[in-house]
Amino acid sequence: MKPIDKNEQDAEKLAAARAAVAFIKDRDFVGLGTGSTATFAIREIGEMVKGGLKIKAVASSIRTAELAQSYGIEIVDLGQVSSLDISIDGADEFTEDLNLIKGGGGALFREKIIASLSKNSIIITDTTKKVKQLGAFTVPIEVIPLAYQYVFDQIESLGGKARLRKAGNKNFITDNGNYIIDADFGLIAAPDQLAIALNQIDGLLAHGLFIGLTQKVIMSQGSHIIIFD
Ligand code: 5RP
Numbered sequence: 001m002k003p004i005d006k007n008e009q010d011a012e013k014l015a016a017a018r019a020a021v022a023f024i025k026d027r028d029f030v031g032l033g034t035g036s037t038a039t040f041a042i043r044e045i046g047e048m049v050k051g052g053l054k055i056k057a058v059a060s061s062i063r064t065a066e067l068a069q070s071y072g073i074e075i076v077d078l079g080q081v082s083s084l085d086i087s088i089d090g091a092d093e094f095t096e097d098l099n100l101i102k103g104g105g106g107a108l109f110r111e112k113i114i115a116s117l118s119k120n121s122i123i124i125t126d127t128t129k130k131v132k133q134l135g136a137f138t139v140p141i142e143v144i145p146l147a148y149q150y151v152f153d154q155i156e157s158l159g160g161k162a163r164l165r166k167a168g169n170k171n172f173i174t175d176n177g178n179y180i181i182d183a184d185f186g187l188i189a190a191p192d193q194l195a196i197a198l199n200q201i202d203g204l205l206a207h208g209l210f211i212g213l214t215q216k217v218i219m220s221q222g223s224h225i226i227i228f229d
Contacts, residue, residue, distance in 0.1 A: 003128075004126070004127065004128065008222075009126045009128060010036075010040075011220075012125075012126035012127060012219075012220035012221065012222070013036065013037045013040045013090075013124070013125075013126050013220070014040045014220075015220035015223070015225060016037065016040075016124035016125060016126065016218045016219060016220040016225065017037065017038075017040035017041035017043075017044050017088070017124050018044055019124075019218045019220070019225045019227075020041055020088045020122045020124045020218050021041055021044045021045055021048065021088065023086055023120065023122060024045065024048070024053070024055065024086055024088075025085070026053060026054055026055070027054055027055065028055050028085040028086055029055070029056050029057070029058075029076075029081070029083070029084050029085050029086075030045070030055050030056070030057040030058075030084065030085065030086055030087065030088070031057070031058050031060065031084045031086070031087025031088070031089070031114035031115070031117065031118050031121075032045075032057050032058065032059050032060060032064050032068055032073075032087070032088065032089075032114075033060050033064065033087065033088060033089025033090055033107075033111055033114070034059075034060045034061040034063065034064045034089070034090075034105045034107035034110075034111060035089075035090040035104065035105045035107075036090070037090030037124050037125060037126070038060075038064065038088065038089050038090045038124070039067065040124075041088045041124060042064065042067055042068050042071065042073070043071065045057075045068075045071070045073060045088075046068070046070075046071025046072060046073055047071075049071065049072050049073055050071075050072060055073070055074070056074050056075075056076050057073050057074065057075055057076065058075065058076055058077075058078040058081055058084065058114060058117075059075050059078070059110075060078075060089065060107045060110040060111040060114050061105070061106075061107040061110060061175050062175050064107070078110060078113060078114070081117060082117070083117055083119065084114065084117045084118040084119065085118075085119055085120065086118060086119070086120040086121075086122065087114050087115060087117075087118035087120070087121045087122065088122050088123075088124060089102070089111055089114070089115070089121070089122075089123055089124070090102075090123065090124060090125060090129075091123045091125055091129055091210070091217075092104040092129065092137040092208070093129055093130075093131045093134050093135075093136065093137045094123060094125060094129055094130060094131070094214075094217050094219075094228075095130075095131060095132065095133065095134060096130075096228055098123075098212075098214040098215075098216075098217060098228060098229070099134060099191050099192075099209070099210065099211050099212075099214075100123060100134075100208075100209070100210040100213075100214060101134050101135075101137050101139055101140075101208050101209060101210070102140070102208045102210050103139075103140030103141075103142070103180070103206075103207075103208030104137070104140065104208075106140065106142075106165070106172060106174050106175075106180050107174075107175065108140055108142060108206050108207070108208045109142050109174065109176055109178075109205055109206040110175065110176075111210075112206050112210065112213070115210060115213040115214065116213060118215075119215075120215050120216070121213055121214050121215050121216075122214075122215065122216045122217075122218060123214050123216070123217045123218070124217075124218050124219075124220075125217060125218070125219045125220075126219070126220060127219060127220070127221045129219070130219060133187045133188065133189070134187070134188045134191050134209070135184075135185055135186055135187040135188040136187070138163075138182040138183055138184045139160070139182070139183045139184075139185060139188075139194075139198075139207055139208050139209060140165070140180050140181075140182055140183075140207070140208040141155065141162075141180065141181045141182070141183055141198065141204060141206075141207045141208065142174055142176070142178050142179070142180055142204075142205040142206045142207075143178060143179050143180070143181055143203060143204055143205060144178055144203050144205055145177075145178060145179055146203070147202065147203020147204070148164075148179055148181075148203075150201075150202070150203055151181065151201055151203045151204050152164075152181060154201045154204075155181060155183045155198075155201075158185075158194070158197055158198070159185060160183035160184060160185045161183065161184040161185075162181045162182075162183050163181065163182050163183075163184075164179060164180075164181055165179070165180035165181065165182055176205070178205055188209075191209050191211055192211050192212075194209060195207065195209040195211045215229060216228065216229040217229075
């Protein structure tokens with residue numbers, strides 16, 4: 001994929017966001033993702049709400065909740081929800097078979113709950129996120145602090161090179177009060193198998209491999225919208 005500059009990338013993010021919000025219907029219960037691409041969608045949804053669209057939403061992070069509320073979108077507590085009509089989120093990488101790496105922004109746990117609850121989980125991206133094989137982007141893994149060393153060692157024993165995420169000179173702390181380990185497994189031949197192995201590690205709250213959780217990826221390439229479903 002040829003490199004694109006930030007303006008082109010932002011134009012692609014906006015175009016993908018506009019294509020995705022067209023799937024939202026009046027009275028829908030909507031899951032809102034986190035990150036720069038999801039932010040474009042949240043702004044568009046805010047405009048639709050101003051124009052009279054009636055929806056309720058759940059947020060995948062504190063910053064998304066604040067942003068959505070600032071646009072007049074009603075936010076409901078995620079813990080009280082058993083189903084969502086639609087969700088819109090970004091991704092760090094995706095393959096054409098709709099598997100993803102997510103969690104670059106550290107919101108992967110709530111994002112995964114939202115994707116699991118959603119009947120129509122839509123991922124929006126620019127062209128830079130499409131890959132043939134997942135794994136150039138390290139796999140974010142949320143870990144409960146007291147299990148940190150155990151989880152770190154388990155990741156390494158699965159062949160991953162683990163690194164604790166930092167924010168400046170402090171540890172990065174998620175909205176859930178946990179750490180993130182970024183794990184480099186190289187290019188991942190069998191993401192579904194790796195996901196299963198990671199799921200078995202006690203103290204590992206969530207990992208950024210989203211396997212079988214996505215109904216559609218909407219990618220904008222220049223002025224073209226390409227839908228993978
Ligand atoms: C946050 C995420 C984001 O969706 C992912 O990092 C992509 O972010 P951006 O749209 O800013 O490139 O998973 O946890």
